[in-house]
Amino acid sequence: MTPAATAPGADAGSDLLARARAALEAVTDPELPFLTIADMGILRAVRETADGVIEVDITPTYSGCPATDMIRLDVEVALAKAGIARTAVRNVLLPAWTTDWLSADARAKLLANGIAPPVKPSGKRALFASEAVTCPHCGGHDTERVSEFGSTACKAQYRCSSCREPFEYFKCI
């Protein structure tokens, strides 16, 4: 759709913004493809500037998350496919991303995909406290941490002592 195709009198600006929002809803996290970047809280804002540029704010989950560059590219591609040519993707650091921003829907999807969602609000952690993580496979509570670092920056490795299955845990940050 080009601006010329917009019906006279229609609010062309909000239409552009609506199309941008719709396109961005389909962008998923490359490491967790069942979650959108909106579910994840990575997509922070979508704006239209006075001169018709769509500005998108994204925030990294971890400083060195390699998916950040990929997500940026996916956002640009999604907007281009929607016929939106003038875009600016900004990487914002403040406020810092936290697992508290995961939507309820995102937590349910994590669980359905065998990844235990974060168990509690982020915050200052005690040096030797360990979290009670529920097994996403059998629902058992007798689980043990294998390593606080896993296949991606955001996940830890756990093992269930009831069903003996290993699983990943989306750690609180």
Added chain:
Amino acid sequence: MPAPTDAHFRYVLRLADSALILGHRLSEWSGRAPTLEEDIALCNISLDLIGQARSLYAHAAELEGKGRSEDDLAFLRDADEYLNLQIVERPNKDFAVTMARQLAYATFAELAWGALKASKDEVIAGVAAKAEKECAYHVRHAAEWVIRLGDGTAESHSRMQAGLDDIWMYTGELFEVDAVDEAMIAAGIGIDPRDLQAAWTAAMDEVVAEATLTKPTAGWMQTGGRRGLHTEHLGHLLAQMQVLQRVHPGAQW
């Protein structure tokens, strides 16, 4: 007193350089760590640090305003232009030495980033907010290993003690303040690391005691990294880290 803009550039560069050099050092464990889980953990920590450095280098390049990019700053400076703390360039040696270095640095970094969240420099404050949380994980990881090895077998205990002894003379530099710091503290951009020393000492003491180790006596402390004076190890590290950009300038993939 350095010019305000130069002090700001150097302050950001010091933060970036320490994060990058330690990130690179830890990446040397990739494929060589004692267990698969440890390999993954050290690479994750390395990635956090390199990520912190990237945001800071991009910011430093802007502050400098001479057209250098984050890659230019990382790959095209020699050892005497690097302003990192000496502790982060120390060789990995064995796993115990690496864990002692991790404990000392990460404990400091978590406190420093926590304080830098209030920086008037928005990029520093933004990096700090994230880095503080990441470093909390790094501290816990290192503390668990120091305790496990210290309070382990006679062999692991003696090697963990040797690790702590190995890095101790590089911990004094963490709390130094010079004209660059003073200018940045006055501007509300930087922090006074001496304010963190009591908390750092208490945290280290807690882990050292739990690990049944003996805290090394404070003797001669090395200094100079933040002024560009380095141990011989930094040059070797840079040779490996920079070789591709030196041989193929501007290479991208």
